[in-house]
Amino acid sequence: MVPSVPSSSFAPSRSLSVGVLGAGTVGTQVIRLLTEQADDFAARSGARLEITGIAVRDLSAPRDPAVPAELLTDDATAVATGNDLVIELIGGIEPARTLILAAFKAGASVITGNKALIAAHGPELYAAAATAGTDFYYEAAVAGAIPVVYALRESMAGDRVTNVLGIVNGTTNYILDEMTTKGLSFDQALATAQELGYAEADPTADVDGLDAAAKAAIIASLAFHTRVGLDDVSVEGIRDITADDIREAQASGCQIKLLAIAQRREDEHARGVSVRVHPALVPADHPLASVHGAFNAVLVEAEAAGRLMFYGQGAGGAPTASAVLSDVVAAAAHRVHGGQAPRESCYARLPILGPEAAITRYQVQLEVADAPGALAAVAGVFGAQDVSINSVRQNAYVGGQTAVVTIVTHPAAVFHLDAAVEALRRDEHVAAVISVQRVEGE
Amino acid sequence: MVPSVPSSSFAPSRSLSVGVLGAGTVGTQVIRLLTEQADDFAARSGARLEITGIAVRDLSAPRDPAVPAELLTDDATAVATGNDLVIELIGGIEPARTLILAAFKAGASVITGNKALIAAHGPELYAAAATAGTDFYYEAAVAGAIPVVYALRESMAGDRVTNVLGIVNGTTNYILDEMTTKGLSFDQALATAQELGYAEADPTADVDGLDAAAKAAIIASLAFHTRVGLDDVSVEGIRDITADDIREAQASGCQIKLLAIAQRREDEHARGVSVRVHPALVPADHPLASVHGAFNAVLVEAEAAGRLMFYGQGAGGAPTASAVLSDVVAAAAHRVHGGQAPRESCYARLPILGPEAAITRYQVQLEVADAPGALAAVAGVFGAQDVSINSVRQNAYVGGQTAVVTIVTHPAAVFHLDAAVEALRRDEHVAAVISVQRVEGE
Incomplete structure (x- = not known):
């Protein structure tokens, strides 16, 4: 049995080293909060968390003063392999994947918010964590500050999820809101979103539904204890939504929302999971209809729990940092007190159904x-x-x-x-x- | 480091014994689900969970067929002290407290939904779990199926909660709804709720706010890492709300709701936490205003995460069983793979502020x-x-x-x-x- 070190010990003698890969919007907030609230993190995790290195691509880029210049390095491998806890906030597949695998190999616990990487290589990363005997956490990968990963992975562990319906991409939700409230065309609303920094110069990942699809794959994997990758998700974005569609939706008492949907079928005609992202009419009195702007919401339906809804900020530096840091505390506490993050749970191995099902x-x-x-x-x-x-x-x-x-x-x-x-x-x-x-x- | 047994192993050789104290509405659902979905629980926790005893007061009372008659016993102490996992669903202070302490002493992990007991004796129960080196879980104590305990205890572990506002008592929410939609007096609405089984014959715990106060104490303890007991909560119920009050609220564009409020002050005039339960006007466009009937919702505000809302069924056999069973899986997994539930976190020791603050x-x-x-x-x-x-x-x-x-x-x-x-x-x-x-x- 694990020795019981009360987590209320205020001045832990132990310390853990933390490496941060990437110092963008989220990384900066993570570093700021870890520094400013160091005593709280120590009391909650049982160890002082000391940032020893922050890997960035461009050492000379201007930085928020919250990022200590003396910790910056362009040697990402050294940061990934030289710390107890590694926080990956670079995004994209490579070099993030290689760095995370190196971190596990070096015995680190890894915290990431990288949805694309998990949707593409989740099983490999889980396996690396299991081999290392360390933790793999990614709460920030889905819906920012909203604890969706936890809810599905742990709160629903005693229940059978039947359906998950989510608004998990703030950019498209903002664009659809603008089209609805101001009667704009898709192109006009996209341009506004880009001007305000809510959409990127290349908006493909958001407006074509790919970002939401990666999240849908993660959601479905957790909800149904079945491996679901990006290729298993049928995807349709919002480029083809017209101002007329929006008007007609309103005439029908509905709102058009881009939804990530993970559904389990277990009936006479089909057995398996259907995972998809597409725009859909949502009745105006449905809780998801009133989710506006950059907010996210996820509705979970389970056999015993019934309907649960989780709502909050789906993106942004501080909210995403909050999710990253809850994982950091959990991973740190495991290193101090023993225990481990949940491993991949894919025992159910449900078939993936095509879009027609x-x-x-x-x-x-x-x-x-x-x-x-x-x-x-x-x-x-x-x-x-x-x-x-x-x-x-x-x-x-x-x-x-x-x-x-x-x-x-x-x-x-x-x-x-x-x-x-x-x-x-x-x-x-x-x-x-x-x-x-x-x-x-x- | 804990050996890494993948949780996806489908046919675990290990088994854990489970004792259930109480076979009422929730207990019956817990027993039914543990039995019907035994393979899922085995795959998710890493051990087969075998119910060995169900303690009830009256052996001859009629029971749901889901409760195996051969497991019933009136020897609660034997059930509490003879199992790896003990699920306490008796409610009230005694004999629940004595049985839980005996269970810890016998080396069991304990799962309960007993809000009154935790609000009165939480620190004692946490200490007993720490001494035993086992787990103490109580997700079902607050807001039924909604994972509020987890959200505050783990998802917010990397953040600073400033405010929690919740509708956590379905009975009073139903009564206020009836008064609002049908223009009933409090006494009329209470009588309706009693006829339908939504309120008990002695409705004191609900309508005078005591049930909500116990939940507020638990919420505040978790949110602020500070011990908050029932006596620290200032409480006012809904008995004095008149049909006139409801009409005036509507005229002001508001709904009257019974709220559980946990608030942190850290300003020039006061530092500490204020915890209270009272009816309040809530603007009609606020998310809590649209929480109706027996549904519960909890709004959490934190410095980094911003505003999060959790919504779902706050009571009832199956939803509450879902919360109990997620705790059962977590506690079982810890016994198989190592690790422990979070211990009491009260390091912040914030002062409790009086109602005037x-x-x-x-x-x-x-x-x-x-x-x-x-x-x-x-x-x-x-x-x-x-x-x-x-x-x-x-x-x-x-x-x-x-x-x-x-x-x-x-x-x-x-x-x-x-x-x-x-x-x-x-x-x-x-x-x-x-x-x-x-x-x-x-």
């Missing part, structure tokens, strides 16, 4: 013949595919011989929903299928 | 002379106490020589707010102080 709802706008029997025929097309209809709304009269009808279905598999839409395109009562959108959140 | 906002309704200069005089009374005014609203004209005015202040210490109200009562321009209410949430 995803369960969603469709909102379909049709132009139909304004003739008796037309609506019944349309309803029959859905029924033939086992899709039941939740609501039918006839829009303002278009004139002539046709009417515009908006149909929202109940949840069904994309396979059946798409078959119904295909059949509608061929149906003699349907003049045109105007739009098809997914609806999420009930 | 709490920072809040007041909404004051006054009947003032409808004469030039009256409003200026009233504003001057607040100013003399260093209280600034956020808004002034003149209500529908009462007639005669007086007008009704509603004033909402900015945040200030109760000490100054009360002094201002006292001065108003004596002011010649004020015919009457109609009502004074606290406003929380910005």
Whole structure:
């Protein structure tokens, strides 16, 4: 049994060395807080945490005064291999991956916020930590300050998660908000976001859904005890959302949100997990509809717990640093008191389902013949595919011989929903299928 | 270093014995889930969890078929002292306290949801766990399925919490909702809640705020690394809330909620923590205003993380069982892989502030002379106490020589707010102080 050193010992004699890889927005806040609140960190972890090196690419770049100049080095390998705790905040795949593997090999515990790396190489990093007998933590990789990784990995350890629905990318959420509140086009809203520094010059990772997809892969891996990589996620970004789409969503009492969705199916037709990122209509009274700007929120549904929601700042230096530092305290406490971070849990090995097996709802706008029997025929097309209809709304009269009808279905598999839409395109009562959108959140 | 046994090993050879004290609503669900999902629990914790005994008071009482009759016993001490893991779900102070202490003495890890016991005897139980070198977990004690204990104890370990604001009692939240939506009196709403089983025959613990106060004490202890007991919490329940209060709140664009508040002051006038439970006006657009019925929500504000909100089911058999079982997995994993639950963290030893040092906002309704200069005089009374005014609203004209005015202040210490109200009562321009209410949430 581990010796019981009370964590309330105020002046620990032990100290642990800390190396920081990267001194950008988050790194600077991590360094500032570790320094300013050193006594708190010592009391909480049981050891004084001493930063011994901060690896940066450009030694001469201007820095926040919170970053001690004498600790800066461009020898990242030395920082990665010379410390008890290594905090990786470089981002991207390389050299982050190589440095983290070197850190584990040197016996370090590693804390990172690198979602792309975990989504691509998570199992390798977990294995390296297990071999080293040290900790691998990455709370900051998903939704900034919100403890989503912990919630899924530990709070839900006694439950069966069925569904996770999240707004996990602040940039796209900001852009969609701007389009909604100001009637901007996607390009206009993107330009505004770039001017304000909310979107990068190359916005691809955000607006094409790749950042959210990496987070979705991490979420699904944890929620379902199954390895899910970036390639397992079907992804659609927000570039094609038009001002018209936004207006129509509002007319339907909805908001368009870019969602990361991890879903478990265990029914007569399919067994496995569906993981996807796409824009969807969310009813205005759903808790996710009121998540605005750079805030993130994650809704977790589990068999026993029911619905839980976690809400907070999804990015930014200080909030992300808060997540990094909770991991630092946990990893440090393990080195002092014994114990380890949870290892990879992938025992369930659920199959990854293709996008056609995803369960969603469709909102379909049709132009139909304004003739008796037309609506019944349309309803029959859905029924033939086992899709039941939740609501039918006839829009303002278009004139002539046709009417515009908006149909929202109940949840069904994309396979059946798409078959119904295909059949509608061929149906003699349907003049045109105007739009098809997914609806999420009930 | 702890040997690294991957938690993904599917068929662990090791097993751990589990004793359950109490087979009520929560206990029944815990037993059902542990049995039905035995393979999942084995894969996640690294050991098969075998229930060896279930202690109940009345062996002959009717039971859910999920509870195996052959495991029932009325020898609670034997169950407490004969297992690796002991789950205490009896509630109340005794015999729960004696049984938990006996369990620790026998080397067990203990999981409980007993908020009253922790608020009264937390330090003693933590000390017993430390002496035994085992775990003490109590996620289920606060807000059911919502991982508030973890969030404060571990996710915020790298941050400084400044404020926690929570709706943590579903019964009172349901009663206030009924009063709001149906215009019922407190007594009518309480009777409805009792009929539906949402309130007990003796509703004291809920409606007088004692249940929420125990949770507030636990929240404050964790948030501020300081021992806070039940006696340190100033408590006011909802018995005195009238249908008029509810109507006036709505007229002010607010909802009345029973809040558990834990606040840290560190300013020129005071240093310490203020912990209290009382009804307060919450602006309708504040996230806590939309928490209805038996749902709970906890808002945490921290220096680096900013504002986080956690939302979910605060009570009920299955949600509470989910919280208990996450603790069971953690405690079991520690027995298999080494490591320990966080020990009591009370190193900060912040002073407990009296209710007069709490920072809040007041909404004051006054009947003032409808004469030039009256409003200026009233504003001057607040100013003399260093209280600034956020808004002034003149209500529908009462007639005669007086007008009704509603004033909402900015945040200030109760000490100054009360002094201002006292001065108003004596002011010649004020015919009457109609009502004074606290406003929380910005």
